[in-house]
Amino acid sequence: MIVDPAALLAAAAELEAAASRLGGAMAGVDAALRPVPAGAEEVSVLAAHHFWFAAESVSAVAAACSAELHRTATALRVQAEAYRATDAGFGAALTDGGPR
Numbered sequence: 001m002i003v004d005p006a007a008l009l010a011a012a013a014e015l016e017a018a019a020s021r022l023g024g025a026m027a028g029v030d031a032a033l034r035p036v037p038a039g040a041e042e043v044s045v046l047a048a049h050h051f052w053f054a055a056e057s058v059s060a061v062a063a064a065c066s067a068e069l070h071r072t073a074t075a076l077r078v079q080a081e082a083y084r085a086t087d088a089g090f091g092a093a094l095t096d097g098g099p100r
Contacts, residue, residue, distance in 0.1 A: 008077070009077065035048055
């Protein structure tokens with residue numbers, strides 16, 4: 001198996017970018033997800049509350065997704081560094097003639 005640390009770092013950057021886009025998209029639609037009641041009567045108020053409840057659910061899921069994208073990107077960066085360090089150690093052992 002061949003692992004390319006640069007590819008892991010590129011994937012981590014893509015995940016971070018996706019998390020940023022998700023956060024930006026959610027900020028941009030916040031007003032649309034939480035409409036003001038069309039009127040003061042019970043139906044309008046209840047309909048608006050229904051949308052607000054749904055918006056809370058969507059916002060919570062989007063925040064969880066964004067956090068998971070960030071955690072995964074961090075894990076990929078850690079793995080990339082581990083592969084890089086291991087490869088450097090093997091390279092040094094080969095350059096130095098191996099263990100003695």
